[in-house]
Amino acid sequence: MEISFTNELDRLADGLADQGYAIIDNFLSAGEVDSILQLDEFKGDWGRFQKAGVGKSSERQIKENIRGDYIHWINPDSAAPAIRVYLAKLNSLIKHVNQSLFLSLKDFEVHMTVYPIGSYYHRHLDQFKRDDHRKLSVICYLNKDWQEADGGQLKIYTNADSFSILPLAGRLVCFRSDLLEHEVLPATRNRLSLTGWILDQHSDLRHL
Ligand code: OGA
Ligand code: MN
Secondary structure: OOHHHHHHHHHHHHHHHHHOEEEEOOOOOHHHHHHHHOOOOOOOOHHHOEEOOEOOHHHOEOOOOOEOOEEEEOOHHHOOHHHHHHHHHHHHHHHHHHHHHOOOOOEEEEEEEEEOOOOOEEEEOOOEOOEOOEEEEEEEEOEOOOOHHHEOOEEEEOOOOEEEEOOEOOOEEEEEOOOOEEEEOOEOOOEEEEEEEEEOOOOOHHHO
């Protein structure tokens, strides 16, 4: 693997340890983003997406006033090559973070995500009330030529402060799922991403 990617993962581990979050630009190259955007799911075939819910399993509810995104879970065992490139990088990330921070993260769960124009996700924490296996939230954005005026920022709340991150193509944001509240602001364009969590147990998604 190229040295620069290892350096970026070092920086990510430091960021997680020091502040609970990190951003890596160009985690996916422009070409890698293009390949993912060429997949049927993202090329307007949103029939495959489902309305995202709030809560886990039987407690899951659709709450339009809390979150307005559409999702499509990825089975890593049958994922398209373009997606596998991303999942392989997530595996490198897990390995690196485990070594650097002495963690025992084991797997990930990832879905394709579309926030239609004007939709948002209210301030929240990613861990479920009775399930703390989500340790790190990882989101990689797929939006080319995104401008500040397009909105759609991820707003992260720290103790006394908050800051906003633009959902730029290829950019990865990673943060502690148990610690950092965050929200997705409405956008003037459809906002696409791969949204996932790194778990301390094996994921169910291989059995989709
Ligand atoms: C989520 C979420 C943030 C983003 O799906 O839980 O907070 O920037 N996503 O898409
Ligand atoms: Mn979230």
